[in-house]
Amino acid sequence: MPDTAARTGGLCMPCKLGTRAEIEAAKVAMKRLCELEDTDPFRLYWLELVNKVYKSDAGIAGLSNVERQYWAVNCLSGEVHNGGFDQYFYNSSGSTYSDAVDGLKAMGATTSLLLLEKAKKMIFGLADVPGETGIRRRIQVAVDSDALQRRLDQLDKKFWGDAGNLATRIENFAISHGLVRADR
Structure with a gap:
């Protein structure tokens, strides 16, 4: 989104907020959950x-x-x-x-x-x-x-x-x- 990019210096919100690592960890955890379903x-x-x-x-x-x-x-x-x-x-x-x-x-x-x-x-x-x-x-x-x-x-x-x-x-x-x- 152009407005978001302008406010964050071109970074996505997870990168800007410093939550990218948590999001990636959640993806790994969800994959594991699916495997163990x-x-x-x-x-x-x-x-x-x-x-x-x-x-x-x-x-x-x-x-x-x-x-x-x-x-x-x-x-x-x-x-x-x-x-x-x-x-x-x-x-x-x-x-x-x-x-x-x-x-x-x-x-x-x-x-x-x-x-x-x-x-x-x-x-x-x-x-x-x-x-x-x-x-x-x-x-x-x-x-x-x-x-x-x-x-x-x-x-x-x-x-x-x-x-x-x-x-x-x-x-x-x-x-x-x-x-x-x-x-x-």
Whole structure:
């Protein structure tokens, strides 16, 4: 896009923002996921949860407390790695904020939890995160600024830097609660 090129000195946005490496790493991870689609127990369990949430009348309410925590932390991780904390709160995943907080606590993922809470406070202040997507979006649009985006971008990068630790904690949580058998 000519306008973007003019603003970024000819660089694409990922290069300008310094996120090119994360994007390339995500591509490699997605390729690995595709290769493991039919054999990885964590991927198979995730697909089971997706079916429970999206193909049943109960939806997310039909999940147990532990399943909701696992679901919410995975949604958080996916959204932040894809588009940052602002994307997490903007999309429907933001409605799982409380379960994500509980899940991160249960997993002992204190770094990720602190970053999530900081992002929440930057956007919503001391108020609770609204469950309704439309309300969250209106609040985000109202508080959006370049300064806020820069601060959120810094939190995103810190979250990405702890990705391996969080992924291990998510897997250990699933195993320890009997959601996934590693030998399955």
